[in-house]
Amino acid sequence: MRLKKIVFLLAIPLFISTHAAFSQGYKVKTIVIDAGHGGPKSGAAGSYSLEKNVALKVALKLGKKFEEEMPDVKILYTRKTDIDVEFHKRAALANDNKADIFISIHCNSMPDRRVITGYTKGRNGTKTPKYAYVKNTSTSGTETFVAGSHRLNEQDAAIRENADIKLEKNYKENYDGYDPNDPETFIILSLFKNTFRDKSLKLARLIQNAYTDDSKRVNRGVKEQGLLILQRCGMPAVLTEIGFISNPNEEDYMNSAEGQDEIVNSIYKAVKTYKKETEIN
Numbered sequence: 001m002r003l004k005k006i007v008f009l010l011a012i013p014l015f016i017s018t019h020a021a022f023s024q025g026y027k028v029k030t031i032v033i034d035a036g037h038g039g040p041k042s043g044a045a046g047s048y049s050l051e052k053n054v055a056l057k058v059a060l061k062l063g064k065k066f067e068e069e070m071p072d073v074k075i076l077y078t079r080k081t082d083i084d085v086e087f088h089k090r091a092a093l094a095n096d097n098k099a100d101i102f103i104s105i106h107c108n109s110m111p112d113r114r115v116i117t118g119y120t121k122g123r124n125g126t127k128t129p130k131y132a133y134v135k136n137t138s139t140s141g142t143e144t145f146v147a148g149s150h151r152l153n154e155q156d157a158a159i160r161e162n163a164d165i166k167l168e169k170n171y172k173e174n175y176d177g178y179d180p181n182d183p184e185t186f187i188i189l190s191l192f193k194n195t196f197r198d199k200s201l202k203l204a205r206l207i208q209n210a211y212t213d214d215s216k217r218v219n220r221g222v223k224e225q226g227l228l229i230l231q232r233c234g235m236p237a238v239l240t241e242i243g244f245i246s247n248p249n250e251e252d253y254m255n256s257a258e259g260q261d262e263i264v265n266s267i268y269k270a271v272k273t274y275k276k277e278t279e280i281n
């Protein structure tokens, strides 16, 4: 274990003990809204729209809703325009401002499906399949992630959503030696978030229930994965995938004003309930 990692581990209890979420009178006073991706990192692509733009529109609408309905709560945005913001800066904004909740908005996507289109015959009669890749357009629904220790075969979202980091300069320096292929890094970062696990799960469940109850969306559930953006946040944090941009119906839904309003209302309602149920007087 490198020295840097040890220092990082030692700093965790210190940080946590000073954090509002652990002191008496927990109140939701500051919320950070994070629109996924941005700038050259466009995230997943639909047939006519990009994840980064859909996420930004929904994030801005969500912030506006909070500003109108909960004027006492301070709303901070990791980005308000189409710019690239590195993961560690997004989390730092939340940590530095002692935010009480972090909500990251993303769109889901299914990878292309490989199909066999025929066979070529080898010299001694062996058949070799020929493949083609077709778009996987049928998968739909919402899912919300919290940071979690994950098994290596369960990190699809982690691979997809953490991919941006490899495009960042000096990423190993900025993420304490983070290497996407090194499970030890995940374990160390996971220690950080476990403290906020219960509250994160509560918020994630409320968001998923609101999508399903209010808008009859397909519920793919609450999942724990090694998502770096969440693991860096010293407060309850969720990443919500608001629909599949690879599905034409959901792409239309997420690009429509009505769809965006429904998503915003669901997340708002979930936070309102979360606030009521977790605040200690």
Ligand SMILES: [Zn+2]
Residues within 6 Å of the ligand: 036, 037, 043, 044, 051, 106, 107, 161
């Ligand atoms: Zn994303």
